[in-house]
Amino acid sequence: xxxxxxKVFVSNGNNSALATAPASIKKGQFIVYDVDAAKYTIxxxxxxxxxxxxxxxxxxxxxxxxxxxxxxxNIIQADDIRSINVLAYKADTEEAVKIDFTxxxxxxxxxxxxxxxRIIVRLTFKDxxxxxxxxxxSYEYVTLxxxxxxxxxxxxxxxxxxxxxxxxxxxxxxxxxxxxxxxxYDDDDSVDTxxxxxxxxxxxxxxxxxxAAEGWESLNKHYPTGVTIEKTPGTQYAASAKLVRDRExxxxxxxxxxxxxxxTWPIIKPAMETKLDGQYNAINIEFExxxxxxxxxxxxxxxxxxxxxxxATSIITxxxxxxxxxxAASVTPHxxxx
Numbered sequence: 001x002x003x004x005x006x007k008v009f010v011s012n013g014n015n016s017a018l019a020t021a022p023a024s025i026k027k028g029q030f031i032v033y034d035v036d037a038a039k040y041t042i043x044x045x046x047x048x049x050x051x052x053x054x055x056x057x058x059x060x061x062x063x064x065x066x067x068x069x070x071x072x073x074n075i076i077q078a079d080d081i082r083s084i085n086v087l088a089y090k091a092d093t094e095e096a097v098k099i100d101f102t103x104x105x106x107x108x109x110x111x112x113x114x115x116x117x118r119i120i121v122r123l124t125f126k127d128x129x130x131x132x133x134x135x136x137x138s139y140e141y142v143t144l145x146x147x148x149x150x151x152x153x154x155x156x157x158x159x160x161x162x163x164x165x166x167x168x169x170x171x172x173x174x175x176x177x178x179x180x181x182x183x184x185y186d187d188d189d190s191v192d193t194x195x196x197x198x199x200x201x202x203x204x205x206x207x208x209x210x211x212a213a214e215g216w217e218s219l220n221k222h223y224p225t226g227v228t229i230e231k232t233p234g235t236q237y238a239a240s241a242k243l244v245r246d247r248e249x250x251x252x253x254x255x256x257x258x259x260x261x262x263x264t265w266p267i268i269k270p271a272m273e274t275k276l277d278g279q280y281n282a283i284n285i286e287f288e289x290x291x292x293x294x295x296x297x298x299x300x301x302x303x304x305x306x307x308x309x310x311x312a313t314s315i316i317t318x319x320x321x322x323x324x325x326x327x328a329a330s331v332t333p334h335x336x337x338x
Contacts, residue, residue, distance in 0.1 A: 010273035015311030027056025095234035105225035115145035197242035239282035
């Protein structure tokens with residue numbers, strides 16, 4: 001596995017234009033610095049540069065003079081940029097499964113309408129693996145005399161929603177069609193959580209049994225012919241707020257912040273910048289800075305700068321493109337968030 005040395009910036013404001021000097025930088029505002037030319041811009045002659053962001057705090061120099069604090073990336077060598085990828089914000093969607101009883105086989109429906117037949121909706125959750133199998137939840141409905149496709153679907157939906165203590169999906173019914181929609185995780189609704197972002201992912205299956213049947217037949221599981229199951233996979237935008245939070249927290253280790261609260265005290269770390277309601281665009285700059293190792297061989301360290309901003313990403317990508325190297329000038333957009 002290739003591990004990148006990462007620097008993560010999260011900006012929630014003041015990101016519509018780059019700062020032109022450190023003295024005027026605001027919280028969340030970006031700035032670039034040409035290391036060799038000692039200027040706060042980059043151009044076709046730039047060989048090495050850094051990207052910074054104002055923290056909104058002040059620091060004092062050796063003379064006691066206060067200056068705006070700037071968080072800087074590692075030095076980026078223009079010739080060693082390997083890729084620049086851009087993501088445009090896209091809202092997440094939850095997984096959904098439709099169970100359609102409207103075309104159930106007439107003979108099967110007639111049997112179920114007798115009453116006393118067990119219909120089981122079994123959900124298999126792929127985001128909760130156990131040692132030997134996936135986590136499952138089963139919901140059992142016993143049919144009533146005279147049941148129709150519409151009453152069966154409504155009663156099953158009501159049954160699922162009543163089981164709120166173990167609920168991981170929400171059921172809705174519309175004239176014989178049950179729609180099961182995954183619920184969002186709620187154990188990570190904090191920027192300082194130790195839990196990582198995740199999505200409920202599941203499949204559904206339906207079968208019925210006839211307890212009144214003779215012998216072993218009463219235990220046999222039958223698929224209700226004509227019932228259809230259709231799944232719509234959920235999507236998770238690669239720069240959704242909770243994933244940005246995870247990346248920001250994880251990258252603090254490269255700044256020496258190793259205690260994130262795993263049972264030890266005191267917890268001393270910077271405040272998180274990510275807002276859980278933030279709609280972030282993203283830039284990922286991958287580069288490989290060369291260095292001479294102890295064995296006198298030139299090696300390269302894989303690094304990246306991740307920028308998550310509520311503003312336009314073009315203020316940075318357009319500027320980097322001026323460097324002129326093919327890799328710096330080539331920006332790959334991923335507007336679908338995949």
